[in-house]
Amino acid sequence: MDPTVLLQQVVNGLSIGLVYALMAIGFTLIFGVLNVVNFAHGEVYTIGAFAGLLLITAAKPPLWVVLVLVLLSGGLVGWALERIAFRPFRRFRDEASLKSKAMREATLLSSLAVSIIVREALELKFSGEMQTIPQAYLLQNPIQLGPITITDGNLIIFGLSAVSLGALQFVLYRTHIGLAIRAVSNNVLGAQFVGINTTRAIVATFVVGSMLGAIAGIMVGLYQGAIFPQMGFEPGVKAFVAMVMGGLSSIPGAVACALILGVSESVATQFFSDGWKALVSYSFLLVTLWFFPSGIFGSKKEKM
Amino acid sequence: MKARLNLALVAGLVLLLIGLVAFKSSYFDQIAITTMIFVILSASLNLITGSAGLLSLGHAAFFGVGAYTAALLSTRFGWPFWLTLPAAGAMAALVGAVVAVPTMRLTSIYFAVATLGIGEMIYVTMLNWVGLTRGPMGVRSIPGITLFGAEGMVFSMVVTAAVMLAALWVVHRLMHSYYGNSLRALREDDACADAMGIDVGRLKLQSFGVACCLAGFAGALFAHTTGFISPESFRFGESILVLSMVVVGGLGSLYGSVIGAVILTVLPELLRDLGSWRMITVGGVLFFSILFLPRGLVGEVSAIDLIRRQIRHAPGASRAAW
Numbered sequence: 001m002d003p004t005v006l007l008q009q010v011v012n013g014l015s016i017g018l019v020y021a022l023m024a025i026g027f028t029l030i031f032g033v034l035n036v037v038n039f040a041h042g043e044v045y046t047i048g049a050f051a052g053l054l055l056i057t058a059a060k061p062p063l064w065v066v067l068v069l070v071l072l073s074g075g076l077v078g079w080a081l082e083r084i085a086f087r088p089f090r091r092f093r094d095e096a097s098l099k100s101k102a103m104r105e106a107t108l109l110s111s112l113a114v115s116i117i118v119r120e121a122l123e124l125k126f127s128g129e130m131q132t133i134p135q136a137y138l139l140q141n142p143i144q145l146g147p148i149t150i151t152d153g154n155l156i157i158f159g160l161s162a163v164s165l166g167a168l169q170f171v172l173y174r175t176h177i178g179l180a181i182r183a184v185s186n187n188v189l190g191a192q193f194v195g196i197n198t199t200r201a202i203v204a205t206f207v208v209g210s211m212l213g214a215i216a217g218i219m220v221g222l223y224q225g226a227i228f229p230q231m232g233f234e235p236g237v238k239a240f241v242a243m244v245m246g247g248l249s250s251i252p253g254a255v256a257c258a259l260i261l262g263v264s265e266s267v268a269t270q271f272f273s274d275g276w277k278a279l280v281s282y283s284f285l286l287v288t289l290w291f292f293p294s295g296i297f298g299s300k301k302e303k304m
Numbered sequence: 305m306k307a308r309l310n311l312a313l314v315a316g317l318v319l320l321l322i323g324l325v326a327f328k329s330s331y332f333d334q335i336a337i338t339t340m341i342f343v344i345l346s347a348s349l350n351l352i353t354g355s356a357g358l359l360s361l362g363h364a365a366f367f368g369v370g371a372y373t374a375a376l377l378s379t380r381f382g383w384p385f386w387l388t389l390p391a392a393g394a395m396a397a398l399v400g401a402v403v404a405v406p407t408m409r410l411t412s413i414y415f416a417v418a419t420l421g422i423g424e425m426i427y428v429t430m431l432n433w434v435g436l437t438r439g440p441m442g443v444r445s446i447p448g449i450t451l452f453g454a455e456g457m458v459f460s461m462v463v464t465a466a467v468m469l470a471a472l473w474v475v476h477r478l479m480h481s482y483y484g485n486s487l488r489a490l491r492e493d494d495a496c497a498d499a500m501g502i503d504v505g506r507l508k509l510q511s512f513g514v515a516c517c518l519a520g521f522a523g524a525l526f527a528h529t530t531g532f533i534s535p536e537s538f539r540f541g542e543s544i545l546v547l548s549m550v551v552v553g554g555l556g557s558l559y560g561s562v563i564g565a566v567i568l569t570v571l572p573e574l575l576r577d578l579g580s581w582r583m584i585t586v587g588g589v590l591f592f593s594i595l596f597l598p599r600g601l602v603g604e605v606s607a608i609d610l611i612r613r614q615i616r617h618a619p620g621a622s623r624a625a626w
Binding site: 037085088089102104105106108109110112113114115116117119120121124233237240241244273275276278279282283285286289290 | 359406407409410413414416417418420421422424425428429431432540541544547548551581583584586587588590591594595598
């Protein structure tokens with residue numbers, strides 16, 4: 001195969017992979033703290049894209065304002081999500097029931113229910129069609145870079161993802177709330193003993209994770225020019241696969257696997273037709289589950 | 305345990321169907337058939353998710369395998385219904401068993417994820433293997449149910465009802481027996497069940513195979529009664545719908561999953577005038593039932609309650625002991 005084409009596909013794959021990575025971090029953070037899967041995470045991504053679109057059509061602000069406001073709305077959505085779909089099921093405060101099987105399945109189903117409601121409500125409001133995005137905001141201006149062509153969307157995704165990942169590291173390792181999040185995900189009871197407000201740490205996790213999800217949504221919406229109510233499903237599943245491959249609670253593992261997924265999907269389109277592309281990530285998922293049950297980069301101690 | 309199939313419930317269901325037939329409207333007939341198909345699906349999912357504790361997020365895919373098997377065999381090769389029905393069940397069970405063998409080691413959330421992946425893989429295959437399945441265009445003009453020269457809407461309904469009752473009977477026998485007890489042991493703690501000498505892997509495989517086979521039968525009924533199938537009917541959303549029926553009714557309770565299926569197929573039809581509010585209703589019902597009725601509408605009767613009740617009714621039993 002032509003190396004230029006391959007390089008082109010790798011660049012495209014990396015930018016999609018970074019988006020999966022941003023989504024996967026949200027999943028991983030929440031799984032680490034509560035041991036639950038947040039099935040509504042794909043809808044956070046959709047809401048991020050729609051919030052950005054509404055802003056653009058209403059006020060036509062510059063792009064950075066859109067991004068900041070989407071970030072804020074993502075945080076708000078995360079807070080609301082925790083409040084509606086997770087907190088009512090956290091009836092007891094000890095570790096055994098916080099991370100119990102019953103709790104896990106109840107919140108899995110409740111987040112699924114919330115995701116159905118959000119998606120259908122969006123479809124009711126905006127119809128299931130692709131939304132029209134003003135031309136000026138589409139991140140599709142080509143930039144020639146040696147033999148390959150990238151768009152300004154690629155650059156913005158690279159830049160913003162790097163900034164977001166850096167900010168996440170800062171929050172997790174340099175702030176008090178980050179310390180609390182890490183403490184709760186390590187040992188809930190221990191965190192309570194040293195006086196950490198676990199509820200606040202859990203809310204903070206949802207806010208941070210949803211901010212990353214929402215920003216991913218608006219970036220992809222503008223980069224691919226496709227914003228529609230069902231858009232969150234696929235990246236949600238892909239990010240989920242990346243999280244499982246990375247070992248459920250390892251952020252570096254999830255990011256690495258998300259990049260692997262993005263690149264291999266993008267390269268696979270050279271060999272298969274577009275429709276079969278989805279099989280790539282599901283095959284990765286099954287192979288991981290069969291041969292590396294604790295994830296490729298996962299630690300051995302995580303046991304379900 | 306002397307749990308018999310609740311005659312009152314079955315009678316009620318049959319009466320409901322007769323009532324719908326009395327309207328002499330094909331719309332009501334169609335709802336009745338759809339409801340019965342979903343009763344089969346939710347009862348079979350309840351066997352694996354409720355009794356054996358294996359949360360499956362891809363049940364609709366096996367329903368789809370059955371539907372496509374029946375549709376293609378009857379449209380391409382002209383097979384009659386009495387052949388396509390068992391073929392659909394066998395095919396779904398086969399696919400289920402093949403994908404289940406490596407998946408059975410997984411537990412809890414990993415199993416759920418694997419079934420989600422498998423379900424999506426089957427969906428992608430249906431959508432893209434255009435040579436076999438005609439892809440997104442779907443399979444059209446599938447012949448209706450004919451048996452011994454009898455046909456028509458009411459006859460289809462009778463056949464569907466018969467298959468449904470047979471499926472309910474099978475699931476009921478499996479759930480209320482020592483076999484069902486070992487499935488529940490698996491759900492509570494599979495390592496412990498293993499230590500007690502229960503062959504965990506084989507049990508999971510068998511129950512999964514049976515559930516997929518029943519889903520395949522439901523698929524054949526669906527293909528023959530609607531006459532048109534396309535991959536969209538067998539996607540993740542549909543799996544979630546069936547799972548919601550089981551959860552709303554009560555995990556591990558067969559009556560619960562029958563009632564759940566009836567509620568979640570009839571309620572959206574009643575709200576049909578509201579257009580796309582249908583799925584929102586499903587989501588809302590699911591959410592509030594998890595919040596307020598964690599055990600479902602008809603919770604599973606725990607074994608100890610059953611024994612207590614029997615002892616209480618036994619002649620000469622002292623009430624004070626319990």
